[in-house]
Amino acid sequence: MRIMLVEDDLPLAEALTALLVQSGYAVDTVHDGPSAEALGTAERFDLVILDLNLPEMDGLAVLRAMRARSDDAAVMILTARGTPEDRVRGLNLGADDYLTKPFDVAELEARVRSLLRRQAGLRAAALTVGDVTLDLVSRRCFTSAGALDLPARELALLELLFTRVGKVVSKETIVQSLTSLDDSLSDNAIEQYVSRLRRRLAPHGVTLRTARGIGYYIDKAPGG
Known part of the structure; x- marks a missing residue:
């Protein structure tokens, strides 16, 4: 999942970018309204x-411009301006959530996960294929034998496929979905991530297939 901060x-x-990247998100960070636009x-x-409170162009103007061009990205307003009037204005302009500073990091992470689930059209808190369950709340993976530990980028790929x-x-x-503008991902790197993830999933009844020349998919039928 890709995030603009x-x-x-x-x-x-800097701290929020590091936190989100560590959680497996691709993050692009800008510091003023025109750059965001x-x-x-x-x-x-x-x-x-x-x-x-952004230089040159405030956040509400950025939000207004987003919705005017039919940008349907989920928007979390993060600000010290927490009056009811500010909240109402932001929500009326199309914000999906509103978190005031100072905030708890765990709450921010939970709200991010919730918004991204909603953005993907998912109502369930977990997805199961074969013997593998991906908990979309904790962003952890489990099998009947216990936790399936995945590196951040493989977890992000699994979430995308699941x-x-x-x-x-x-x-x-x-x-x-997996890279920011400062990052890159070659075809060879994608193939390596897919290959490693395929090996991890296969013993648990999940088949990760290749659509040659197009991309990858996970079978609907467990182990099919």
């Missing part, structure tokens, strides 16, 4: 975490 407090932006116009994001079971996920979609 718009925050002009540089130490906070330019990046949001050029790239697609699943979630935008948006401060309101939320689209039976559908081919193109390499382009994988790159877009």
